[in-house]
Amino acid sequence: MTVHQAIETETAAPAASELLLSGAETVVRALVDNGVEVLFGYPGGAVLPIYDALFHEPRLKHVLVRHEQGATHAAEGYARSTGKCGVVLVTSGPGATNAVTGIVDALMDSIPLVVITGQVPTALIGSDAFQECDTVGITRSATKHNVLIRDVNDLSRAMHEAFHIATSGRPGPVLIDIPKDVQFAKAPYQDKHEVKFAHAYAPKVDGDAARIAEAVEMIARARRPILYTGGGVINAGPGASQTLRDFAHATGAPVTSTLMGLGAFPQADPQWLGMVGMHGAYEANHAMHDCDVMICVGARFDDRVTGRLDAFSPGSKKIHIDIDPSSIGKIVRADVGIVGDAGRVLKAMLSVFQASGERRDPNQLKDWWAQIDQWRARNGFAYKPSSEIIKPQYAIQRLAALTKDRDVYITTEVGQHQMWAAQFFPFQEPNRWMTSGGLGTMGYGVPAAVGVQIAHPNSLVIDIAGEASVQMTMQEMSTAIQYDLPIKLFILNNEWMGMVRQWQQLLHGERYSHSYSESLPDFVKLAEAYGGVGIRCDKPDELDAKIMQMIDTPRPVIFDCRVAKTENCLPMIPSGKAHNDMLLGDMAAAEDIGSVIDDAGKRLV
Amino acid sequence: MSDIPSTSAYDLSAAIEPEHRATFAVIVDNEPGVLHRVVGMFAARGYNIESLTVAETDHAAHTSRITIVTRGADHVLAQIKAQLEKMIQVRQVIDVGADDDGVERELALFKVAGAGAERIEALRVSEIFRAHVVDTTLTSFIFEITGAPSKIDKFERLMRPLGLVEVSRTGVLSITRGAERV
Numbered sequence: 001m002t003v004h005q006a007i008e009t010e011t012a013a014p015a016a017s018e019l020l021l022s023g024a025e026t027v028v029r030a031l032v033d034n035g036v037e038v039l040f041g042y043p044g045g046a047v048l049p050i051y052d053a054l055f056h057e058p059r060l061k062h063v064l065v066r067h068e069q070g071a072t073h074a075a076e077g078y079a080r081s082t083g084k085c086g087v088v089l090v091t092s093g094p095g096a097t098n099a100v101t102g103i104v105d106a107l108m109d110s111i112p113l114v115v116i117t118g119q120v121p122t123a124l125i126g127s128d129a130f131q132e133c134d135t136v137g138i139t140r141s142a143t144k145h146n147v148l149i150r151d152v153n154d155l156s157r158a159m160h161e162a163f164h165i166a167t168s169g170r171p172g173p174v175l176i177d178i179p180k181d182v183q184f185a186k187a188p189y190q191d192k193h194e195v196k197f198a199h200a201y202a203p204k205v206d207g208d209a210a211r212i213a214e215a216v217e218m219i220a221r222a223r224r225p226i227l228y229t230g231g232g233v234i235n236a237g238p239g240a241s242q243t244l245r246d247f248a249h250a251t252g253a254p255v256t257s258t259l260m261g262l263g264a265f266p267q268a269d270p271q272w273l274g275m276v277g278m279h280g281a282y283e284a285n286h287a288m289h290d291c292d293v294m295i296c297v298g299a300r301f302d303d304r305v306t307g308r309l310d311a312f313s314p315g316s317k318k319i320h321i322d323i324d325p326s327s328i329g330k331i332v333r334a335d336v337g338i339v340g341d342a343g344r345v346l347k348a349m350l351s352v353f354q355a356s357g358e359r360r361d362p363n364q365l366k367d368w369w370a371q372i373d374q375w376r377a378r379n380g381f382a383y384k385p386s387s388e389i390i391k392p393q394y395a396i397q398r399l400a401a402l403t404k405d406r407d408v409y410i411t412t413e414v415g416q417h418q419m420w421a422a423q424f425f426p427f428q429e430p431n432r433w434m435t436s437g438g439l440g441t442m443g444y445g446v447p448a449a450v451g452v453q454i455a456h457p458n459s460l461v462i463d464i465a466g467e468a469s470v471q472m473t474m475q476e477m478s479t480a481i482q483y484d485l486p487i488k489l490f491i492l493n494n495e496w497m498g499m500v501r502q503w504q505q506l507l508h509g510e511r512y513s514h515s516y517s518e519s520l521p522d523f524v525k526l527a528e529a530y531g532g533v534g535i536r537c538d539k540p541d542e543l544d545a546k547i548m549q550m551i552d553t554p555r556p557v558i559f560d561c562r563v564a565k566t567e568n569c570l571p572m573i574p575s576g577k578a579h580n581d582m583l584l585g586d587m588a589a590a591e592d593i594g595s596v597i598d599d600a601g602k603r604l605v
Numbered sequence: 606m607s608d609i610p611s612t613s614a615y616d617l618s619a620a621i622e623p624e625h626r627a628t629f630a631v632i633v634d635n636e637p638g639v640l641h642r643v644v645g646m647f648a649a650r651g652y653n654i655e656s657l658t659v660a661e662t663d664h665a666a667h668t669s670r671i672t673i674v675t676r677g678a679d680h681v682l683a684q685i686k687a688q689l690e691k692m693i694q695v696r697q698v699i700d701v702g703a704d705d706d707g708v709e710r711e712l713a714l715f716k717v718a719g720a721g722a723e724r725i726e727a728l729r730v731s732e733i734f735r736a737h738v739v740d741t742t743l744t745s746f747i748f749e750i751t752g753a754p755s756k757i758d759k760f761e762r763l764m765r766p767l768g769l770v771e772v773s774r775t776g777v778l779s780i781t782r783g784a785e786r787v
Contacts, residue, residue, distance in 0.1 A: 326687035
């Protein structure tokens with residue numbers, strides 16, 4: 001028998017027997033065929049057949065969460081830290097509705113997820129059956145794509161297509177709603193390579209050559225260029241981050257990044273300016289304002305980045321590279337819009353740049369860097385240190401210093417602690433920073449840490465948290481214990497919803513309406529109740545030893561770090577102000593912080 | 606209050622820019638919920654729908670054609686087109702209004718009641734507009750008229766003083782001149 005014949009008989013064999021699989025078995029088989037190793041879920045009546053099929057499948061690890069929102073965030077953490085697709089399996093009705101927050105979070109931050117929801121049997125759809133809800137109706141605007149499977153013969157195609165859609169183009173969540181009778185019904189399984197997709201979806205990945213040439217010409221002539229990079233660079237894979245570094249070094253341009261893009265460019269690099277935006281670096285925001293050519297790569301001119309739009313970088317030509325054509329020109333007009341994958345377009349731009357004789361004058365950017373050095377000297381992140389109480393910024397600086405040489409992954413919740421983490425924890429590599437950017441979901445960090453730790457069992461995974469956010473999904477501590485995941489919840493506990501308190505101070509005449517938690521759990525006892533380890537620290541001189549104790553504990557830890565209660569997160573571009581009109585920490589001490597935002601600004605979000 | 610006008614991203618629509626009308630023909634995969642998806646996007650992003658028609662147009666390819674008339678500034682219309690094209694079920698979006706070869710037609714039914722001279726005048730005007738009488742009683746007519754939306758608007762204005770009772774319009778249908786298919 002020749003090799004050719006051998007291959008032929010091998011491929012022909014399954015077709016001949018035409019194996020019939022139940023819908024539930026099809027789901028499991030398709031997960032395996034699409035390279036899935038882990039899924040996060042919670043069983044219920046309408047997904048029991050799928051859970052039954054999972055019972056017999058040793059290649060899939062199922063992580064039982066404590067709330068369906070936790071499943072979606074854990075899958076996001078898993079996806080963002082590995083570059084793979086996150087998978088969620090939940091039941092109908094409340095299972096699906098609980099998952100909605102995480103699904104929208106993934107949509108906003110372009111995280112690939114495949115969410116499988118059970119549905120009541122086809123005959124009962126529309127009858128207000130027990131645990132019925134219109135899942136595809138509810139999630140239509142929450143997903144990149146969703147579908148209700150009414151015929152088991154459509155299922156294998158829909159599963160394969162879901163992975164294709166979730167992971168290609170601008171990634172996002174795809175939901176497949178499967179009625180219980182479809183899970184029992186049988187049909188021939190179709191392999192990933194033999195299905196014909198139902199939709200004409202084909203995202204463009206290679207940039208237009210003429211526009212790339214135009215962009216490169218603009219960059220070569222620029223005297224004050226800046227690279228403004230976002231989560232799209234990270235989504236484009238580790239190769240894109242490397243190409244970004246090469247491109248930045250070739251052009252000599254400074255690099256700033258959005259919250260979502262942190263880590264794509266190493267923060268130890270001298271060309272790194274710090275994060276841009278409302279709580280970004282002084283030098284980054286000033287450079288964005290004064291640049292002559294802005295190269296936006298995989299970012300979307302979010303309102304937290306641009307500040308006041310009519311004063312946003314008024315003198316610059318803008319190049320916008322994005323895989324999503326609707327992002328280009330949505331908020332800010334692009335002089336050159338390039339639709340394509342961030343990594344591929346940067347690579348093409350780099351080769352054109354290098355071929356075109358590179359920069360004409362070696363001193364072309366000298367004045368620009370001299371100006372940037374002046375902004376840097378302003379030390380925008382300065383804060384007043386204390387030897388009595390732990391300043392939250394100090395806590396993160398120490399955490400960063402003490403984990404510097406470790407294999408560390410950081411997740412966060414949402415609020416002041418998140419911004420301080422972004423400001424004071426330096427990232428040198430992509431996929432190390434998991435945070436809820438677009439949706440701003442409090443409660444993201446604990447389950448995301450679970451997902452990250454599942455993917456990286458031997459790494460140090462820390463959720464930099466606030467005491468308010470962390471309680472929204474605290475029950476996932478129980479998941480961490482069950483799967484022996486030594487996640488660390490590092491809580492900056494100031495007893496306030498800190499960012500709400502800060503806005504009330506700045507914008508609402510210091511009327512602190514319902515932003516103080518008058519009752520909080522004892523986090524040390526809470527850790528112990530879950531079966532983890534609790535550590536409390538309220539003295540700056542004990543902080544290092546206790547952080548080391550946390551790091552060295554091979555079990556889940558809740559670290560209750562008691563920090564200054566009314567510290568404000570600065571610098572800040574107040575609402576309605578421009579990038580070059582920042583409020584700085586040392587200024588705020590001197591003036592009445594409540595009067596810096598004018599009435600027009602107070603109406604804004 | 607500050608004299609600086611608010612220019613936050615949240616107030617983008619407050620900017621005064623000339624708006625105009627646009628007609629998009631959207632070719633979609635005919636599957637459950639696709640109309641909701643399109644209409645939902647308009648609602649979620651705050652775009653107007655002035656008229657909308659939909660029906661399956663290619664049974665073999667399983668596609669439907671949705672014709673949407675909307676209104677907005679240039680960058681809003683560009684964004685509407687981009688958001689439509691982003692949908693997985695959308696195969697093609699044609700800006701029929703911007704296309705010189707685009708044809709837009711609408712069908713309408715008008716019920717006009719009256720007697721005497723007004724009744725005679727209504728019938729005379731309907732002949733000028735090449736409307737058909739599809740029903741009549743001794744005191745009323747129902748006219749069926751097709752044409753560009755502006756022609757139907759004009760017919761309505763003329764019928765109003767002549768006893769117009771009720772109007773029903775299909776919304777705009779569109780197609781491109783020439784032998785090519787989209």
